Amino acid sequence: MAEKKYPRISFREKIKDIKNNVEKASQKTLDIYRNAIKVLQGKNEKTAEKIIESSERMDDILYGVEKACINLIATEQPLASDLRFIESCIKIGTHLKRVGYLSADIAEAVAEMKGKEKKIPKKIREDILHMADYTEMMLSKAIYSFLDQNSEMAEELDKDDDKVDDLFDKSLEHIAESISKVKNKESIYCLLRLILIARYLERIADQAVSIGHRTVFMVRGKRAEREESA
């Protein structure tokens, strides 16, 4: 069998396979996130349940990636940079999964507003959608830099995250202001849900940062300052 004669070729094929599956899972994660944001914008009929279903389906792909990585480590004892890549693929699955579930949380929180989300003050709506855009950019950047092994790009994510933190603080302030003027209990409930949504977005940005730190570690072989913040 060719596999026995040329073990390194088979090894490369297996690594390529893993990379393809991580790419597939990353793309699906981005889709899930974008669908959740469409729900938030009121542009999408996809219910929270459908989004939860897609993130659960993604679990299977990621579980397969994890098994393939462990098997490859056990059977081929890869060294140095290959090993770091394979380890990172195990870890990145956890981050992608969390982005999926946090996206489902966003869609669920919108569903719990029961149509009242249209009454959200314009300023707050803009804050949140601005955060969502910024977070999407970070997520794309994180995934791209991981797949492309681009540690410079990955490093930008720490600064990007400061911006999302600022946006979070700003929306919290605006929501607090708005709540103090509102009498109606339902509107208050809606605004409280919005705080949670802002937090989910911030957590998704945190996942992007963690993917960035993993990328730096994978490329340079040493850990980033604070590897995981979420």
Place this chain on the structure above:
Amino acid sequence: MAEKKYPRISFREKIKDIKNNVEKASQKTLDIYRNAIKVLQGKNEKTAEKIIESSERMDDILYGVEKACINLIATEQPLASDLRFIESCIKIGTHLKRVGYLSADIAEAVAEMKGKEKKIPKKIREDILHMADYTEMMLSKAIYSFLDQNSEMAEELDKDDDKVDDLFDKSLEHIAESISKVKNKESIYCLLRLILIARYLERIADQAVSIGHRTVFMVRGKRAEREESA
């Protein structure tokens, strides 16, 4: 060298080492959580920064565990149940880390209330501390069942989590009620922080559930229904 003559003995030693370190990290995680709750109760002088520092120190232990696990897989090709245990030790680190950082988030949110937390309505205070107790019980149960490979106990965590979800919904309702009566902007700000704290507690409970699912998988060799929900 004894290590070459009796490789399986050395293998058992290494597995024991990993287990000890996971136990140490678990204990530290529980301590960090309990310190954060003391901050919340106003009983502890430990600042959020100290809690963040301890969770960062824990990163080093967990990073060591991860490396030891990967090395063991690469050099000894463990099979079946050993492999599942080692894989699970890689994964459990992620959950412990998140519990540490979420605990730091709790302490930070309390700090942001700047002493105003004493003015929180009694009912809401009780809700949150009840959630905190319940979450601590879940965390202990998750860690104990993992270390003791007790899948029956691990399975109870799904039901426990429903209870925490109910407590979360209840506190959200009480906070919304309370906010509608409050005029002062600072008190509103405090109550908003409390919502975030309730969410952090719920997320810590989610981590306990994930550890439970990992435990079931480790013991029985098949995945739990929904492996990771946080």
